[in-house]
Amino acid sequence: MITAITYTAYFCLAALLTVLVGRDLHSNGYYLILDLFDNELFTKTVNNMLLTGYYLVNIGFVAITVGQIGEVDSLVQAIESVSYRIGSIALFLGVLHFNNIIVLHLLSKRKITIINFINN
Amino acid sequence: MTDLIVKTYIAYLPIAILLTFIVARIFFKNSKIFMLDIFSGRQEIAGSTNKLFETGFYLLSLGFALFSMKINKSEFTTFKNEFVDGVRVSTEELSFGMQELFETLSSKVGMLAVVLGLMVFFLMFMLFRGKKKSAEGRANKLSLEKLQQI
Secondary structure, eight states: OHHHHHHHHHHHHHHHHHHHHHHHHHHHHHHHHHHHHOOHHHHHHHHHHHHHHHHHHHHHHHHHHHGGGOOOOSHHHHHHHHHHHHHHHHHHHHHHHHHHHHHHHHHGGGHHHHHHHHHO | OHHHHHHHHHHHHHHHHHHHHHHHHHHHHHHHHHHHHHTTTOHHHHHHHHHHHHHHHHHHHHHHHHHTOOOOGGGGEEEEEEEETTEEEEEEEEOOOHHHHHHHHHHHHHHHHHHHHHHHHHHHHHHHHHHHHHHHHHHHHHHHHHHHHO
């Protein structure tokens, strides 16, 4: 019984984290991509595609790792395994997120080329 | 004994989350001004970059807080080997009292605070660097325009 509760808690927390972070990135990343592309329609499309890919990869990853928790005997073990996994997902997402910002920053050095490529 | 471990976790979680939120709120309220300077007054992109950094900060610090929450139980376990009628009987005993609770709690919260402090200093360094770079870029632009006028 406690195993099932742990699985459910893990999946719900991880999905909630994914959706909250994804929504935030979707609404704030828009201006960064707009600055890079200078084309609203194209920016909206790319942004939505990025969000879809992000949800798929993340929730898929969570769904794969749900089964790796294994049997849980006690409350202590349940708290430990859920927090460890949620923490590692959050750390991974954080590293990926700063990586994305760095990539956008590096791309913005070749902004004029990209804007010409998109708008012509 | 395991009751007290659960109590430690229950005490640790709100402290960690509250600490992260307070630090993030103070830091990112003040970094907005730097961002406006870096992006030379463009409100939208400065605000969204600030928000993106805030999300990343929350992810990294809460991720670290949860990742390092697990208490290493072997530190508090004593192993005993006894011979009863020529047969070895090994027993292990977990001693986790109120004293151990406060010791582990303070060491974990302290570790989190040190990591948060390092992250804040790193972000401050990045902000100062960005400010310097954008000032250089603006100076280059100005000198180029002057050259074109001549």
